[in-house]
Amino acid sequence: MVSALYSNLLGDAEMAALMGDAAAIAAMLRAEAALAHAQARLGIIPEEAAAAIARAAETVRPDPVTLAPGVARAGIAAQPVIAALKQAAGPAADWVHYGATSQDIVDTGQMIQLRQALELLRARLAGLAELLALKAGEFQAQPIAAHTRFQIAAPTSLGAKIAIWRAPLLRHLDRLDQMLPRLLNVSLYGAAGTSAALGPQADALRSAMAAELGLGAPETPWHTTRDGIAELGGWLSLVTGALGKMGADLVLLAQSERAEVCAGIGGASSTMPQKSNPVAAETLVTLARLNAGDLSGLHQALIHAQERDGAALGIEWALLPGMLERAAASLRIGAELVQSLRADPARIAANFTADRGRMMAEAAGFLLARDMPRAEALMIVAEALRALQADAGLTLVDALATLAPGRDWATLLAADANLGQAAAIAATARDPAP
Amino acid sequence: MVSALYSNLLGDAEMAALMGDAAAIAAMLRAEAALAHAQARLGIIPEEAAAAIARAAETVRPDPVTLAPGVARAGIAAQPVIAALKQAAGPAADWVHYGATSQDIVDTGQMIQLRQALELLRARLAGLAELLALKAGEFQAQPIAAHTRFQIAAPTSLGAKIAIWRAPLLRHLDRLDQMLPRLLNVSLYGAAGTSAALGPQADALRSAMAAELGLGAPETPWHTTRDGIAELGGWLSLVTGALGKMGADLVLLAQSERAEVCAGIGGASSTMPQKSNPVAAETLVTLARLNAGDLSGLHQALIHAQERDGAALGIEWALLPGMLERAAASLRIGAELVQSLRADPARIAANFTADRGRMMAEAAGFLLARDMPRAEALMIVAEALRALQADAGLTLVDALATLAPGRDWATLLAADANLGQAAAIAATARDPAP
């Protein structure tokens, strides 16, 4: 988790609350309550015991600091939570956690938390996609230089750039839909994963508990096959990665020498009064790189020994909440940036002017090739580019007027006339998000 | 790629061929041929030119070593390949790579390779799932101690263990089905991603080229949104991770002190004649850890600047073939291991005997609790365990016979009688893979 000092820069308060200690404890208690209810319904434990357990689970809220030594002793957070629940459950204590194992409760609790956390991310993702759609529309026809390998390439539109930032977000929404049924499952399989202590109605019990919690109930235990968690980590890093790309682009677009697009409130310098730093955009890159790193850890934890591997579980517990918080922070910051995104058409125009039409060289070649062999056309363009190199006052239009006269080069090589499908790409963003 | 010396240990010849230089060059040439065909069909280039290009693309096979300096100069593999194709295409040279950009060809070529590579992995994955189903059936009722946190926990069946190895593989097949339509796309968007040089029929052209290659044709360029590649990396690491878990388990099951299950031909020691090393099982762990590491790199490459980022593309080119080869190696080795997997029931029985019934302690507690408060039951079990601690000749059955007489403890605590749903879990493996 992010420390308080950095919590607004790198963190997200809403997600921190959903994935924090208090929420984790509450979710584990809710898992125990759901287990007790289901067991009572199936006649495995007395109705009154279940009611007492549920009441206790709703009211007892042990302090994480107090539980911490117990977590360290047991190596799993559920145990001191169960102990606190038993104490609060009075005579029903004997029926608390009946037949389950600690990992059942930790995993189920986590799924309860994840359902909410992923709802938050879905909403933010959809919201950001909508904001991007608006901006893609707004700048659909705004020409801007595309840059390949950090060099001016050929014109595109700002709307197309924005639509391309948006495209992966829609895929991420699809991925989320496909992932959720694999992920959001109850865990109830007992000590060795055989459900032996859960009795002959184990399947029914698991389904009942799952239904109560709105989770799935796979027959095969997933105590040790953690592909759901690793897949989730991958999804989170795909999300922050997509935003990281947008952040990197915004940093570059806002460079002093370009200043074509600006988003967010620039950060002030402690000593240079003229500065306006693209802090938020940079942060998107930071968050993406951090999640890309942690993802590796979650995949290392797939190598989960035998029927429970504390070393592997510890990796998950250490990394997953932070990855979720970064995804949430990234989407929140991304939305702030996009909402405030504005272009400076004058600067863009000046940058086109400064390029002197070089970015139209490819287009010129294709235009010439309509009337001559392609190789000959490319030779004329090359000569024109050499002329521009020699004379800093010359434009490609001028040079071609001399070298290949008889065409209205100014019109032919206007940026607007050479945007290809840029506006159509921008228009794809009009399609509603799934 | 794996060096020759380690190619059988860590590599896979079949995948190395599919993802190697020769295949990459051939795939790029095939992409160019498909582009030319599609352009001819739409009347963009002459039919004869397309035919000449296709012929050249089928016959020219430039040596990767010869191309290497050109790749380094251009920073992209397509350029020297295109140069070689132009040279081979004679008078049709002018129509080679018409309107496309290098990345279109590299990316499309890679997708041509990936389609085959992923078919190979799918077949191996399905094959391995089938082998595991057979073995899960064979050992459905074979009791074996489950180990949580490296300690004997409670009995399960070997079939259940095997079915749990298998379960994620089925999910991986589902994930593959869901991923492929996002991944296997043609790239044809031109220099700035606007398709400007591809002319007004760009959409139709892209679709025609895609159809020829059996790929999808998204409207929005994916030159710079590399979530498809990163998702693929995640999938590959999920696959090796699942096998890595199986490998780790096999290594532990085959320890000298347990020797309950054995798979593969043991590796000999250079100096210790008694040894039979679980080399193949260890290798599954190695491959999983390597892919988990490389996955991070692919996600770092999501931060792809502007309309083409050579630094980010280089990461993909360096990592992806190796990850595919490791997945292929892992599945091949996994299949060899599972095919030769055999249990030693005598050793398993001896290990049960050596445990003296301690792993039945949970079961004993539940049995006693039928007739007395749970807390009291647990106290009796605790006393029994202390008795075992004090007397190395005592079993739990003996101890309970004294402490809680009147029950047939030997029958009640027999491993077979306490497997819960283990056999049912093993039986889930009977369901056919998707």
Next chain:
Amino acid sequence: MVSALYSNLLGDAEMAALMGDAAAIAAMLRAEAALAHAQARLGIIPEEAAAAIARAAETVRPDPVTLAPGVARAGIAAQPVIAALKQAAGPAADWVHYGATSQDIVDTGQMIQLRQALELLRARLAGLAELLALKAGEFQAQPIAAHTRFQIAAPTSLGAKIAIWRAPLLRHLDRLDQMLPRLLNVSLYGAAGTSAALGPQADALRSAMAAELGLGAPETPWHTTRDGIAELGGWLSLVTGALGKMGADLVLLAQSERAEVCAGIGGASSTMPQKSNPVAAETLVTLARLNAGDLSGLHQALIHAQERDGAALGIEWALLPGMLERAAASLRIGAELVQSLRADPARIAANFTADRGRMMAEAAGFLLARDMPRAEALMIVAEALRALQADAGLTLVDALATLAPGRDWATLLAADANLGQAAAIAATARDPAP
């Protein structure tokens, strides 16, 4: 940082305090005070101003939560701290942070924290090395089976195993000595790294400030060359890695089937009363894997653009405190484990018996080869091993007595007689740590 719930399992309170928000704020304020002092001494700012700044720096303790929005706006923690200091400094405010840049203060503050943090780690490392030396001595001659590739190999001594755990720790102490002068430097180079605003006495000023803080003062700015931080990360991961190896070994030694060595208080299961989980040893593995992962992030941050790269700095801020805390936790847990480490000679002996002398096969071959060609000797050993395979009651001593009679095989193949340099290796641990 670790959340409260997991703070005792994965965290370390002492290091968390040294690297926490309050300490970071105090250290930045101390950096500003040292700067003011040095400037006053050199006549750059008035003495009274420096005194007022120092007083304010000692008394003002802004709440991290209050500063968080300012940190997010500026993208760097120093700015709101400086603002708070200016407010507290009254009329001296104009002289606060005079000529410096935010990063100077953040970096210098971090070095003030790191000096203490690394003293803590050094002390714990030296302490652990001493504990290991004691245990290596205690078990110098205790035979135990060495395991290569998870199979019994040949005998060694427990003392040698422990000495091998200790050996890298001594190297880590050497590495620390070599690293510190590269790392513990003041930063004072101003906005563009040229010290322009610091005036003509910039060098003298930097040295004076450094002297006050007990840090070095390199001439060349290190705002953007972060090898010191990345090297520190590597060192921290080497430390946790060495402990992770010890943890993995302890987990394996304590397996139910071996139970040869035991360390720490076993963690209880929530449902299996017989269990005693090696939680602390597993945690050493978790911490090592987490630091190995984060190290990659710190090295990604070496790619630091131009004269300040907020995206790269954010990675450092997010990762370094956690890596330090894990190193501290690992050393604390390691010491607890080693202190409580005890062997079970009876179990070790029983495991030797169960091996039936197979681990002496290499030794037998060398003994026989004294009197016959090596190839012939190895054939006899191979035959003996086959005999053991066929007859589960046979030992290698018995088999060789038949196949190669006339030698006192029981004496020759006694474990104690075949420990090679094990005791000498254990004895190396007697050398004092540097």
Next chain:
Amino acid sequence: MVSALYSNLLGDAEMAALMGDAAAIAAMLRAEAALAHAQARLGIIPEEAAAAIARAAETVRPDPVTLAPGVARAGIAAQPVIAALKQAAGPAADWVHYGATSQDIVDTGQMIQLRQALELLRARLAGLAELLALKAGEFQAQPIAAHTRFQIAAPTSLGAKIAIWRAPLLRHLDRLDQMLPRLLNVSLYGAAGTSAALGPQADALRSAMAAELGLGAPETPWHTTRDGIAELGGWLSLVTGALGKMGADLVLLAQSERAEVCAGIGGASSTMPQKSNPVAAETLVTLARLNAGDLSGLHQALIHAQERDGAALGIEWALLPGMLERAAASLRIGAELVQSLRADPARIAANFTADRGRMMAEAAGFLLARDMPRAEALMIVAEALRALQADAGLTLVDALATLAPGRDWATLLAADANLGQAAAIAATARDPAP
């Protein structure tokens, strides 16, 4: 290793040869020869046997492809090499690999390779530092805008920028000196690490073998404590990271909109004739990110179980050669870039002009504050900046001439007059590398 197609872009032929299969096999054979020699000298094996082994080791050169199946079976490369040596050694076969274990030979062979590999890297590192020193001198006084957070900050000199690229290289040379004695050691400890089969003269034997190979000979086995390898990985990634920073800077300096500094031969585009891509500089970033990723894997391999862990060793074998090759490639490419580095003073001057003096705002504030309270000075500067914002034709000099008349602002705010210690920093590069 890098495939042929990418070998010039991402690889290095010289290092690939040093770390390739043929070199590895030769090094292992040399290790066996050195062992035999040392054993003969100590009377452990016959002189003639040693001579025959040495002869065979020099002549036999098994094909890696032929050895590959043996490597996969044994899980270690030494075994088939030893088998080939035995076959070639004729009657001396019995004395080949006498008392050693496979890992002794693999590790010693690797150290033989690493000594050469690290000499190559040291030479390249020193050479690059020298080239940078020359260029730092050449551009010592060339003003250029510093950029913090991708925004123009204040002036520095190009020489200072270059000296800052160089500074970490000198530290890397120091680190190398400190690391080598820890790293370059022989391994000779036998099967269980106790040297039991090496006989009573094991220490003397190890020292003799080490002396023959120019390696160290630690008393304690390092079969399982792999901190030397992990530290080496860290060093390699520090090297590529430093170059990655230089590469990122060069990419940014060469952007079309800046074009202030140019290095290397620009890569051509397949379709855009005006382009000159900074391929080599981008590649430095790629190589740095790849090594940063692999470093994590080497640290994961520190968790090395018991007396030999094949899974952990496999990670080292897979990653280390590639990391070395990337470091070599990075230094080679870096040298090419620096050698050809040239500045465009006209473009730099134009960029200063375009900034209109805003980057002098900090300096203006300090100048004004000589005669008035700092807060008042900053208010004047802020007003001047607002004037520049309103009037795109205005410069800071003009604005201040109006707002704070009576000073020669043009002279005071000239870039050359505000470089602080930039030239001195550049001059530090004159100090000879260690």
